[in-house]
Amino acid sequence: MLAKLLVVGSCVMSLANSVTVPFLAIYLRTSLGLGVDVVGLVLGSSAIVTIAGGFLGGVLSDHLGRSRMLIACLVGVVVAFLGFYFAGGVVGVLLANSLLALCTGGFSPVGKAMLSDLLPQDTRVTWFSYQYVAINLGYVVGPPLGAVFGVSGDRGSFAIAAVCYAAYVVPLLGFVIRRNRSDRPQPRPAPAELTGADRLRELGRGLKALSTDRRLLLFLIASFLMQSVHNRISVLLAQSFTADVVDATAVLAAVLATNAITVVCVQLLAAKFVARYEAIQALTIGGVLTFVGMAGFAFSTAAWQFVVAMLVFSVGETFVAPSEFAVVDRIAPENLRGAYFGAQTFAGIGGFVGPVLGSLLLAWSGGQAMFLGVGALALVSVVVYRYGRGMLATAPAAVGAEEPPHAP
Secondary structure, three states: OHHHHHHHHHHHHHHHHHOOHHHHHHHHHHOOOOOHHHHHHHHHHHHHHHHHHHHHHHHHHHHHOHHHHHHHHHHHHHHHHHHHHHOOOHHHHHHHHHHHHHHHHHHHHHHHHHHHHHOOHHHHHHHHHHHHHHHHHHHHHHHHHHHHOOOOOOHHHHHHHHHHHHHHHHHHHHHHHHHHHHOOOOOOOOOOOOOHHHHHHHHHHHHHHHHHOHHHHHHHHHHHHHHHHHOOHHHHHHHHHHHHOOOHHHHHHHHHHHHHHHHHHHHHHHHHHHHHOOHHHHHHHHHHHHHHHHHHHHHOOOHHHHHHHHHHHHHHHHHHHHHHHHHHHHHOOHHHHHHHHHHHHHHHHHHHHHHHHHHHHHHHHOHHHHHHHHHHHHHHHHHHHHHOHHHHHOOOOOOOOOOOOOOO
16 A cells, blocks of 8 residues: 555656746746846756755665655655745745755655565566656646646745645655554564664665675666666757757657657556566667667657657657666665665766767757767667676675575
8 A cells, every 4th residue: 555655646746846846947037036047056956966865865764764754855845845935035945946856856766665665576667667657647747737727837836736745745644654553563672772873883884885886886877878868858859959940849849748648658568578577678678769769869850750759769768767776676785775776866967967968969060969979878878787687696685684685
């Protein structure tokens, strides 16, 4: 039941985010009258804070508990949206945006670690896919609803988002409390209480394990390369369309809608393939399809051709997204699962590198070079993943454990 609640909550949260975050720049410019430079500072800082929040949230969840971190992150998001609603200047907006990025970044790895804790290994990929579909469904439905009710880019949208998150926090908190009571073991001698120094040493051992795990480093590099292509594809398309496509806005809207609809419709079918075979094989297929889609963008001249290319690209995305999480889940020691999922957020730096590299290639040699050059990173990612394929055969050992657990 808790797994279902986490998935449903992902949809609720993305619905709330989709009527606020994409329109944040408009709100800051029109409603608060902030300058372009200040808006850029506010929005640009959120990427760094999100990555930091993901890692910090994952690490702390291993030591403080998943439930506590999930509730803390959700409450923080409610406070952040209320902060946007009441903010009247730069300082208030910057604080609210930083808190929002920190807490939303922290929620993602903690939620995935909790799903892994709750579910047997052979069903986790399917549930990661459910969660990914729920997130995309929220982003499909949210913007049209916001436009219909006239709240997108409006101050009231932040109050609505705060209410949505609060409506999710309350049942989640109630369920966690009931679950903890029902799962409470029979009385037994209490273990020795950990001191603050003990917890710090435990945290230090966990961080050392992260920094010395060659498998994690290798797969983070591969994920970084893949996310350089996937994470900000809308930016690459917008830049190319502005320069080369007639009626760029309409074509871009059609192409991005194709992405969202394809992911929602195809994701669960792809999940069955990933669950039946193995994550690296699915990542290989996804990476190749990603490059084919990027090559399609490079050589498209008509709107329907861009739509077909996005269809191929999006099918590749449905193979990549759950498989990357499955790989991390496979190598993570049970007592460091949150930290490993948190470390995966560093691959999100690819969302910065991809657009920067694309912009340089676009300025240097045009749209074809941009799409082919950035798309080639997906093929390099496939090579790295396949190089590390044999490492998945090594079962993760719990840090501090006397014996490694048996391979699942």
